[in-house]
Amino acid sequence: MDPAQTDAIATGMIQGGWEYVWAAYGVSWAVLLAFAAIAILGATPSRLRRTP
């Protein structure tokens, strides 16, 4: 174990946990990209044409 990691454990720092980080970022990016795509596709010129 490297010295920096030993120090981190000694101070009580939470170790690992990247699976939570990737879950938070992955789901957020997926939802935001899907929402952006829905917004773009919902405002295409053909969809914005007023019904006569």
Place this chain on the structure above:
Amino acid sequence: MKSIRWEHFVLAFGLVLLGVAHAWGLFYAPPEAMMGDVGRILYVHVPTAWVGLVAYTAAFVAAIGALWTGRTGWDAGIEAFAEVGVVYNALLLFQGSVWARPTWGIWWTWDPRLTTSAVMLLLFVAVLVLRRTVESPEQRLTVSAVATIIAWVDVPVVYFAVKWWRTLHQDFSSPETVSNTMVSPLRLAAFGMLFLGIGIAALRWRSAYVRLADQSDAPELPDAPAQLHLHPDREA
């Protein structure tokens, strides 16, 4: 009609800023002193919260404008900003729950900040559902504007919950409470999330406006038999 609009550029700019900020936060910023790498959720969670509250506040302003003027543009604003707020709010609760598990040891607790945030989501989902259930454009404008104003009352409660009550949730995240090494990626992520939100809201506003204007301009269906009987001479 142009196929590329300013909203697309704003949206793309927001995505680029957010991508750079998140790469910075994930791979270059130092781990948080107590939370370690889990603390990196900060760069997605806090900007989501800020922009969600801004979107709800924009919906509140649109609601006042709609009641004041009765114009379809403001009514479409309620819908667009409430939609953005609801998506950001749902993400906020998800990210918070994922962050709570390794740091607090639980997925959820009825803490004032968490509870008021969940209530805020339910209130604005109710606004959007209400808009779908009222058919008359005039009634929909009035009812959804009033509902939006009532729902917005929870927004400052969410913001100040960490000050008003003793909560498990940490205090406001700002340059004063966040380490210098974390401020820049956090600020960049906030601007990225804001531009992305503006781009999406503007596009949703445009499509909502066209749909609502169509509904407002649609002629009333005539009560054909009664009219024919009342004015038979006009048909000749």
